[in-house]
Amino acid sequence: MATPIANSWELSIQVDQREGDEGMKFKLRVKGDLHVGGLMLKLVEKIKAPQDWSDHAIWWEQKSCWLLKTHWTLDKYGVQADADLRYTPQHKPLCIQLPNMKTIKLPVTFSGVVFRAVAEICKALNIRRSEELSLLKPIDEPKKKKKKDKSAESAIDEILNMDIASGIAGGALGLYSKTMTPTYDPESGSPASSTSLWFGESPLTASQPNLPPEELAKLYKPLTVDDKAAINAGWLDSSRSLMEQGIQENDRLLLRFKYHCFFDLNPKYDAVRITQLYEQARWAILLEEIDCTEEEMLMFASLQYHICKLTLSTEPLTNSNEPEIDEVEAALSNLEFTLEGRNADKILEDITDIPKLEDTLKLFRPKRLTLKPYKEYWFVFRDTSISYFKNKESANKEPIEKLHLRGCEVIPDVNVTERKFGLKLLLPAADGMNEVYIRCDNETQYAKWKAACILASKGKTMAYSSYRTEVKNIQSFLQMKSLAPPPGQAAPDVESMDMNAECFVSPRYAKKYKTKQLTTRILEAHHNISQLSLMEAKMRFIQAWQSLPEFGIKYYIVRFRGSKKDELLGISYNRLIRIDMSTGLPVTTWRFSNMKQWNVNWEIKQVAIEFDQSVSIAFSCQSCDCKVVHEYIGGYIFLSTRSKDQNETLDEELFHKLTGGQD
Numbered sequence: 033m034a035t036p037i038a039n040s041w042e043l044s045i046q047v048d049q050r051e052g053d054e055g056m057k058f059k060l061r062v063k064g065d066l067h068v069g070g071l072m073l074k075l076v077e078k079i080k081a082p083q084d085w086s087d088h089a090i091w092w093e094q095k096s097c098w099l100l101k102t103h104w105t106l107d108k109y110g111v112q113a114d115a116d117l118r119y120t121p122q123h124k125p126l127c128i129q130l131p132n133m134k135t136i137k138l139p140v141t142f143s144g145v146v147f148r149a150v151a152e153i154c155k156a157l158n159i160r161r162s163e164e165l166s167l168l169k170p171i172d173e174p175k176k177k178k179k180k181d182k183s184a185e186s187a188i189d190e191i192l193n194m195d196i197a198s199g200i201a202g203g204a205l206g207l208y209s210k211t212m213t214p215t216y217d218p219e220s221g222s223p224a225s226s227t228s229l230w231f232g233e234s235p236l237t238a239s240q241p242n243l244p245p246e247e248l249a250k251l252y253k254p255l256t257v258d259d260k261a262a263i264n265a266g267w268l269d270s271s272r273s274l275m276e277q278g279i280q281e282n283d284r285l286l287l288r289f290k291y292h293c294f295f296d297l298n299p300k301y302d303a304v305r306i307t308q309l310y311e312q313a314r315w316a317i318l319l320e321e322i323d324c325t326e327e328e329m330l331m332f333a334s335l336q337y338h339i340c341k342l343t344l345s346t347e348p349l350t351n352s353n354e355p356e357i358d359e360v361e362a363a364l365s366n367l368e369f370t371l372e373g374r375n376a377d378k379i380l381e382d383i384t385d386i387p388k389l390e391d392t393l394k395l396f397r398p399k400r401l402t403l404k405p406y407k408e409y410w411f412v413f414r415d416t417s418i419s420y421f422k423n424k425e426s427a428n429k430e431p432i433e434k435l436h437l438r439g440c441e442v443i444p445d446v447n448v449t450e451r452k453f454g455l456k457l458l459l460p461a462a463d464g465m466n467e468v469y470i471r472c473d474n475e476t477q478y479a480k481w482k483a484a485c486i487l488a489s490k491g492k493t494m495a496y497s498s499y500r501t502e503v504k505n506i507q508s509f510l511q512m513k514s515l516a517p518p519p520g521q522a523a524p525d526v527e528s529m530d531m532n533a534e535c536f537v538s539p540r541y542a543k544k545y546k547t548k549q550l551t552t553r554i555l556e557a558h559h560n561i562s563q564l565s566l567m568e569a570k571m572r573f574i575q576a577w578q579s580l581p582e583f584g585i586k587y588y589i590v591r592f593r594g595s596k597k598d599e600l601l602g603i604s605y606n607r608l609i610r611i612d613m614s615t616g617l618p619v620t621t622w623r624f625s626n627m628k629q630w631n632v633n634w635e636i637k638q639v640a641i642e643f644d645q646s647v648s649i650a651f652s653c654q655s656c657d658c659k660v661v662h663e664y665i666g667g668y669i670f671l672s673t674r675s676k677d678q679n680e681t682l683d684e685e686l687f688h689k690l691t692g693g694q695d
Contacts, residue, residue, distance in 0.1 A: 039063055041113040048120040069102035075119055089143055091118045096276055098143045124281035132240050132311035147270040157236055158304045163682055166290040169266035237303040239343045242535035245542055252319055252539045260587045265656030271688050291667055292584030293605040295674050299567045310570040313577035320538045322582045327449055331513045333536035334557035335573045342566040387494040389413035389484055394471035406471055416488035437488035443581050448513045453478035465621035479506040511560050589655035598654055603664045632662050666691035
């Protein structure tokens with residue numbers, strides 16, 4: 033009988049109870065061939081506490097890993113007598129700040145990978161397409177000095193941590209069954225009745241009141257390139273668990289839309305998703321995390337004012353008031369989607385003539401030395417390319433140049449007030465992208481050419497049913513940006529704005545204008561959108577955000593192979609951009625669609641990518657772990673594989689294969 037004792041040893045295990053209960057420590061005599069399931073059974077028998085232990089699992093502190101394979105033996109895991117083990121709940125409370133800056137408390141899986149934890153959170157909050165979101169560590173701010181005036185800070189802290197509730201029973205509405213903390217009046221900053229704002233709705237679908245200007249000013253700070261890179265460094269690794277990344281229960285993490293390609297946004301099913309997207313966009317504009325012009329800032333302000341006004345109205349808000357998506361339009365959209373994978377241009381060409389555009393436009397090539405930057409040419413748009421000629425008469429001859437738009441980037445260069453309607457085209461080339469600027473004379477011309485360019489960039493022609501819709505959308509967007517009141521419209525009554533205009537613009541713009549001036553300009557812009565419903569206004573805000581040149585670009589500081597200086601790498605939903613740090617100008621652009629393969633050398637922490645036409649790049653990440661950048665690239669490629677017939681099921685294995693960095 034002496035042999036088994038000689039082959040066994042004592043193992044100490046800390047047992048964590050639910051939150052608030054004191055932990056217990058036990059010593060068990062074990063052997064190396066005992067499997068983890070048997071160890072847990074022995075432990076529960078020794079605890080002798082009438083409790084459901086089904087959510088508990090063993091966590092190995094020194095190795096920072098979960099022992100989840102219950103059929104593995106202690107020897108296989110390498111557990112010895114000095115191991116510091118904890119028998120702890122797999123679901124623990126986490127404080128999650130939503131895109132609308134409200135913080136909720138939810139039990140989340142600390143043992144499953146972050147990809148699964150985010151899916152759990154989104155399911156509880158009724159947000160579809162959880163793969164577009166992830167968890168972000170907040171940037172460590174210096175500890176607040178004790179001598180600071182606490183009353184000045186408490187208002188902002190209270191606003192940012194308003195709705196803390198626990199438990200996920202009953203989904204999103206169950207979260208908010210408790211009495212809510214009072215919200216703040218957008219004009220004075222004093223507490224307002226919560227019932228007047230939410231009408232019994234979940235705060236997840238209702239827009240938040242804007243912060244008083246003085247509170248917004250405390251949050252605002254101009255962001256440098258380093259600041260933007262530091263924010264983007266904090267994304268958690270989706271293929272590892274929260275515990276493995278040092279996250280403890282009750283820690284605070286930010287839930288954000290990480291991947292900026294929003295699939296199948298539908299007001300009928302996505303009230304929470306659309307509201308939270310609107311809120312993320314709103315904060316990005318107000319805190320100037322994304323650049324926009326003064327004209328655009330005022331357009332965003334008028335939309336916010338409209339949304340705030342509708343939210344504060346006495347009418348109960350229900351999504352049943354929202355216009356239904358036209359069934360015929362939906363069917364056409366679906367048909368277009370299914371055709372897209374099968375050279376849809378050719379299918380449509382069989383049944384209809386491909387329309388073409390012809391007009392006199394101005395063109396500018398920045399890399400070509402010309403005394404007059406913009407020069408007039410006769411332009412012909414056919415299929416998916418633009419040809420330009422010296423004049424209309426020479427249109428039968430060879431063009432000066434033919435621009436192939438498939439795979440190009442279409443960036444607006446517009447200022448409606450100054451009557452400037454330009455397009456910047458980034459055309460694919462072996463060494464990146466070539467820039468071409470085109471200038472139109474008026475809104476109608478611009479809308480037609482921009483719509484044609486957008487379709488051509490996706491490999492589609494103007495024969496597509498969506499061409500007319502695209503033209504209309506661009507025209508209504510331009511009208512929204514027009515800050516002048518419509519003809520015959522009386523000047524706005526400044527007194528009619530019952531909210532502080534400075535709530536709706538970033539502090540930098542608020543300083544630029546007197547309150548009365550700002551109010552007048554917002555009310556003028558509001559005339560153009562005053563008929564929109566609440567959900568339409570949120571959707572317009574999101575679309576306007578998406579049309580900004582910097583939309584969706586995340587910045588990282590990297591060092592390219594062979595280079596001795598730090599540079600910026602911008603990652604967007606469809607491309608990588610090499611940017612000069614001193615000028616902020618793009619140097620080269622590479623598209624994901626031209627990517628052949630990519631991998632990581634984990635020893636030297638270097639990401640290497642191969643593109644078509646023997647183009648290859650490699651870089652090391654200076655502002656974060658290279659896994660963060662690798663996951664961004666792989667994540668976008670994963671999202672491009674989604675289709676409408678997926679029935680919302682995701683291939684998690686494919687996601688980890690594309691983002692994990694391992695062959």
